[in-house]
Amino acid sequence: MASHQVVKLVQQIALPIVQEAGIELVDVEFLKEGGRWYLRIFIDKPDGISHEDCRFVSERIDRLLDEKVPISHSYSLEVSSPGIERPIKKLEDYSRFKERSAVVTTFVPINGRKKFSGRLMGTRMGNVVIDIDGTELCIPLEQIASARLAGEL
Template structure:
């Protein structure tokens, strides 16, 4: 089974559990690191999640995964916060990030660059606008390889 298919199935299984707990499902990752597979579930809520939130979701999701058994390989289940540099994937993620510092990579160069870091000024269905060193750059959504919040020190 493909990694993409696994994450889609797990997302369908995890979403009701996460929402029942009053949390947001941020992302699902299924990746091999060394000899081991890891299934990572990232959850959040206003003010952040704590160890109890992660534990409740992990326990309920583990039971559901054992029941449905959608993954043929053995794996380690990890449930955690997305962290301070949370990925931006959904429209709501971009909306919440307006006015915050972001780190964007693109699939191909735009104006000779593939990495943009600055303040997210706006978002719509077509593109985002990032202010980088007092210059606004419009980045089409289909060109974005990855996007996340960025901590400025």
Template sequence: MAHNKVEQVVEELARPILEELNYELVDIEYKKEGGSWFLRFYLDKPGGITLDDCQIFSERISELLDQVDPIPHRYYLEVSSPGLDRPLKRDEDFKRYKGHRVHVKLYKSVNGEKNYYGELVGLENGNIVIQDGECTYSFPRENVAMVRLVVNI
């Protein structure tokens, strides 16, 4: 089964548990690293996700995954918070974090640059829009490899 397909199936399985616990699914990753497969859930909730929250979800989803068995081989299950530099992927993320500083990484260079930083303006007509000082940048979503919040220290 393809990576995307596994992620979709697992997300559908997880949705009722997430809704019941009032957790937000920030991201799911299913990938091979160093010869081992990993299924990672990144969760959040108002006020932040705790270690206990991760453990509760991990136990519930693990039991369900064992019953349904959507992954045909051995893998490691990991559940964690997305971190302060969380990725922005869903439309709601771009609304919620409007005005926050972000890092936009592109698949291909634009004007010799693949990395752009600025304040998130939002999504406009399928483009991710940021502003850096007087400059406004608009990137088609399909050209963007990643958008992450920038942690100000």
């Protein structure tokens, strides 16, 4: 099964489990590093993720993975917080993290660049607004390749 198919299935399985626990599903990755496969599930909640939260999600998902996700090779399951440089995946996250420093990368150059560091200013008419040294830049959401929170500028 292709990696993107595994990610999609795991997201479908994980979402009700984390929602029931009052936790947000931030991201799922299924990738090969150093010759080993890893299935990583990133979770978060407003007051932070505890070891107990990770254990709860890991145990609940582990049982369902064996039943519902046909992965033919061995892999390691990791459940953790997304960390300080958390990825921004959902439209509402751009407003949720307004005023926070972020790094946004685009698929195509905008004003000759593809990487922008600045302060998130939310969304406006389908665009993500980022303040770069006092100048607001509107980036069409569909042009964003990746975005993550960053340390203070």
